[in-house]
Amino acid sequence: MNMMQHLQVPNRDVEYVFSILKKNNLLAEGKLIYPSIDRKFRLIPLSENIPNIPKELSKYEVIYAKYKVDNRIDTNWLTHLSLLINIDDFEKFQQLWPSSHEFVGDMMIIKLDKTILQFSSQIAKAKLMAHQNLRLILSDQGVMGELRIRELMPIAVRHKNTIITENIPNELCNTKVTVKESGLEIICDPKKAYFSTKLQTERQETLSFAKELRDMLGRKINVCDPFCGVGPAISSLLNQQDLVNNLLSSDLNPEAVQLLFENLTKWDKKPYPSEAVDVEWVYPNRLVGTGDVVKLVTNTEYLGRWDMILINLPHRTLELLPLIIPLLDTSSASLIRGRIVVEEKDIDTTNKIIQEILPKCIHNKPKPKLTIKRDYSSKLRLCSFEAWLE
Ligand SMILES: C[S@@+](CC[C@H](N)C(=O)[O-])C[C@H]1O[C@@H](n2cnc3c(N)ncnc32)[C@H](O)[C@@H]1O
Known part of the structure; x- marks a missing residue:
């Protein structure tokens, strides 16, 4: 019947509950978190045979509900994003969330459609949450001028275990990195040279x-x-x-x-x-x-x-x-x-x-x-x- 256990969590608590479930390996793999019919809750799919729900989550109800399979690429970051923004917006812009990115050392470069620029911070935060080894997320506005340098704007940085998305200090935006390619190291700085x-x-x-x-x-x-x-x-x-x-x-x-x-x-x-x-x-x-x-x-x-x-x-x-x-x-x-x-x-x-x-x-x-x-x-x-x- 495509049913499984879900934790029914009020929207405002979702991020907190998600992180506890993740830490305890209690999330079902490849299944979507989705809103309840009245949209007051999110249903978080739980892995099968969970021993016990952690004490701090005991106030939330476990319900049997239809599960939804997650077929999207890089589901992890989208899951984070779905928790960082309003669910209506998440669904409205489903087709526009960036589906590709470029890793350059410990940085990720993404191209954002104009329509979703208002969510840049949340997108970047979700990317950093999904890729723990990443330091800096840059939005790519295209290659410019004779020197073909990319116009890159820092939109989030990880610093001492916190994610900064506003007023990012310049000293945290270093873009000179070493990239490994075919076993060789290449030093580059995409803000200074192609x-x-x-x-x-x-x-x-x-x-x-x-x-x-x-x-x-x-x-x-x-x-x-x-x-x-x-x-x-x-x-x-x-x-x-x-x-x-x-x-x-x-x-x-x-x-x-x-x-x-x-x-x-x-x-x-x-x-x-x-x-x-x-x-x-x-x-x-x-x-x-x-x-x-x-x-x-x-x-x-x-x-x-x-x-x-x-x-x-x-x-x-x-x-x-x-x-x-x-x-x-x-x-x-x-x-x-x-x-x-x-x-x-x-x-x-x-x-x-x-x-x-x-x-x-x-x-x-x-x-x-x-x-x-x-x-x-x-x-x-x-x-x-x-x-x-x-
Ligand atoms: C598309 S990039 C390719 C860089 C490099 N070959 C690579 O694959 O990463 C083109 C390069 O040509 C350089 N360039 C542009 N005009 C040039 C010119 N008139 N003489 C020499 N180099 C030029 C730019 O600075 C840029 O680094």
Whole structure:
């Protein structure tokens, strides 16, 4: 009959009762807390065969009632949220509660629909309650400007076992964290420089392409990453012995370069400057620093020497592609790995444009073609491509 024991609790006591039941492992798993018909109570599903209701809860009635199965993702945080806000609002905005999030170190980044901004504090509090190891919740207002930095607003922080959602002190909002990816540590600060954990698969693909190119050339490769951010794409390349010979890693954003240097100090196992410097040979095989790619390509010393170029500035790829071609070492096979944002209807035309811009492709490799990686907006798609060049 789909019935089970529920504790019938007046709305105002729900949060308190829930925490006691949770502490004593008395909550039924995968079942929903829901309002009574008169909406004066919440019915909290109890685990089967409970020995005894804790004394402090004995004043509440245990009733048999239909149980409701909880099919939602990440139910734990929604349960907390349902206890922090009015049940009518909870149900009204059911479809809008954020269903995805990004973990960056001990921070969580979430995107909130405008309609539910009024519940930011409660959402963030519920997230912190559900994920005990999290420290900071940031609301993501999108990637901005030339440097592609995310506009992030702290909406809750955990400090000494309390959750603060109002007037959060600045000193508790540190966003510089270390992220683990494929066993490697990447230092990043999403408030100061672009970084996305979602590109992990992309980076693994880049690694396998780099190995393929190395095997094709029969030697270590020279890698150029002129939009490197904090350097995540090269972390796993540098971790491979016998893969990278010379490296150019640069970015327009000096804050990104400062973090890049911290990362390189670890990945390359040798010291890099503690502050960002303009692009220079910091070591005989390391050309690194702050630089605009447009200026970089005017230095003839840097041209014609790279086997693999990464171009990750998806809104400007078509514009910048012709500019970076002279960086390629054309004496042997080379590879350009890029990302681009285009409308789905324009993919075929863009493929043709890319093929026209680029030099001749290696005959036994497919011509560069965009692969859709994910939706960027309702019309735009984020795509990637590889061009194997003669
Ligand atoms: C989408 S982010 C990619 C960063 C990095 N490759 C990653 O995967 O995390 C693009 C980067 O290009 C940098 N950038 C923007 N315009 C540039 C320019 N003209 N020259 C060099 N870097 C630029 C931005 O600062 C940003 O870090």
